[in-house]
Amino acid sequence: MASVVKINVLTVPAEQREVLEKRFASRAGSVDNSDGFEWFELLRPVDGTDRYLVYTRWRSEADFEAWMAGSMRGAHKPAESAESAEGGEKPKPAATDSTLWSFEVVQSAGPRNTDQG
Template identity: 75%
Template sequence: MASVVKINVLTVPTEQREVLEKRFAARAGAVENADGFEWFELLRPLEGTDQYLVYTRWRSEADFEAWMAGSMRGAHGQEGEARKPAATGSTVWSFEVVQTAAPRSTDAAG
């Protein structure tokens, strides 16, 4: 079974960038213990766009769906918090991992 990747594309106005990054920093640990969770990265745009990418990798679609149905709501502070969203738009892209590569290990004694 291939892992799945979910990329949440967040449109974030310049004045909200710091707010978004602080909120993600504050949620550290919220997804890491989810069953089937494999990886998370928050990607800040360098130039030409106002879109952040929230990259998560999951063992399966079912694991992602289970997290969405349960723990994700708490991770995003929706439990009674009435605060303005940092993003003005959001789109989720879904992918299946078909190839991966990692750096080759180097032999220091070599």
């Protein structure tokens, strides 16, 4: 069975970039122990677009679906912050739009071992 890749395409206005990155940093590692999880990357745009890519790789579609149904909900609850604690309001989303792309891994290669040790 081939691994599956899920890429969440987030449209993030320039003034929200730092907010988005801090939110992901505060949740770092929250998906790592999920059954079937293989890889995560948050990709920042550098070519003038406002779209971030959230890349995750899973052993199977079923593993991704299980994470979506369970653990992901907890991972995506906003962290308690000074602004939400004082005003009692949830922080607004950093992204203005989100699209999920799905792929099956057909071929892959890892980095070469350059250790001459």
